[in-house]
Amino acid sequence: MKNQRFYILLISIFLAQLFESCTSSKDQIDTNPLLFDKNNLVAWCIVPFDSKKRNPEERAKMLSDLGIKSLAWDWREEHVSTLEEEINALKKYDIELKSVWFWVDGNNGNIMNNSTERILESLEKTGTQTELWVSFPASFFENMTDDEKVQKGINTIKYLQSRVKKIGCKIALYNHGDWFGEPANQIMIIEGLEDKDVGLVYNFHHAHDQLDGYEELIQIMKPYLWTVNLNGMKKNGPKIIDIGKGDEEMHMMQTLKSLDFHGSIGILGHTEGEDIEVVLKRNLEGLKYVLERMEQHEALSTY
Numbered sequence: 001m002k003n004q005r006f007y008i009l010l011i012s013i014f015l016a017q018l019f020e021s022c023t024s025s026k027d028q029i030d031t032n033p034l035l036f037d038k039n040n041l042v043a044w045c046i047v048p049f050d051s052k053k054r055n056p057e058e059r060a061k062m063l064s065d066l067g068i069k070s071l072a073w074d075w076r077e078e079h080v081s082t083l084e085e086e087i088n089a090l091k092k093y094d095i096e097l098k099s100v101w102f103w104v105d106g107n108n109g110n111i112m113n114n115s116t117e118r119i120l121e122s123l124e125k126t127g128t129q130t131e132l133w134v135s136f137p138a139s140f141f142e143n144m145t146d147d148e149k150v151q152k153g154i155n156t157i158k159y160l161q162s163r164v165k166k167i168g169c170k171i172a173l174y175n176h177g178d179w180f181g182e183p184a185n186q187i188m189i190i191e192g193l194e195d196k197d198v199g200l201v202y203n204f205h206h207a208h209d210q211l212d213g214y215e216e217l218i219q220i221m222k223p224y225l226w227t228v229n230l231n232g233m234k235k236n237g238p239k240i241i242d243i244g245k246g247d248e249e250m251h252m253m254q255t256l257k258s259l260d261f262h263g264s265i266g267i268l269g270h271t272e273g274e275d276i277e278v279v280l281k282r283n284l285e286g287l288k289y290v291l292e293r294m295e296q297h298e299a300l301s302t303y
Contacts, residue, residue, distance in 0.1 A: 042267070045072075047073060047074050054276070061093060103136075106137070130170075135174040151192075158195075183221050230287070231249065240271060242286045244285070
């Protein structure tokens with residue numbers, strides 16, 4: 001019984017989308033030719049991973065020089081006090097603040113902590129309306145049944161909605177692993193909310209154990225899906241690989257296009273001890289390589 005409502009939900013979503021997916025592969029791909037265009041790319045995981053430790057001005061200029069027009073802002077404690085500076089630098093270079101990472105650790109039973117409170121204060125002070133990419137550690141749902149986990153997720157997101165809606169922001173659920181990182185569980189949380197204006201952020205680098213069922217899963221996620229963060233993918237890892245260095249990401253990207261996904265596409269800077277500009281350039285080149293292979297594959301499939 002505990003999973004019955006989710007299976008009913010899955011079946012209804014799948015049937016609703018079945019007709020939409022029953023067109024030729026080429027027609028589907030042509031419906032959204034700009035999905036992987038640079039104008040649709042979001043830089044992700046570039047703040048705490050930069051060996052050069054760029055400040056907000058330097059980071060915004062770097063993104064502008066690369067032609068990337070959107071940033072998803074991740075942080076560590078030392079960065080929280082610089083969010084207003086980051087926002088101003090992004091505005092100067094005409095770069096969108098796509099989202100802000102929002103980690104809810106639940107320490108001492110509290111949903112908010114000093115860092116997340118300060119983030120909301122900075123967003124409100126600057127009049128910045130953006131997405132908050134919300135995730136939790138495994139301990140947040142420890143020693144609970146599945147139904148209890150779903151209810152705690154609903155209650156927590158409902159509370160966060162009451163806070164962030166006041167400043168014009170929205171919430172997206174971020175798959176970071178463990179129970180909450182399973183899209184099936186995230187969807188049950190969204191469906192249990194009165195205000196269902198909540199999205200999903202799907203990360204390839206947190207989805208290695210979902211590769212076998214990826215096509216079905218991404219189709220079920222599509223009504224809720226706002227952003228997909230790319231990564232080179234191999235079934236046995238490692239976790240982070242440059243785009244184009246894996247053997248699964250081309251098919252995964254092809255599936256996104258075939259479903260006519262219209263959300264944002266993230267590229268990672270998620271490596272240790274490297275100049276983040278170098279990492280982004282490698283992923284941009286890898287993305288170009290994969291797209292060229294996709295075009296060749298599509299051309300061959302028409303003969």
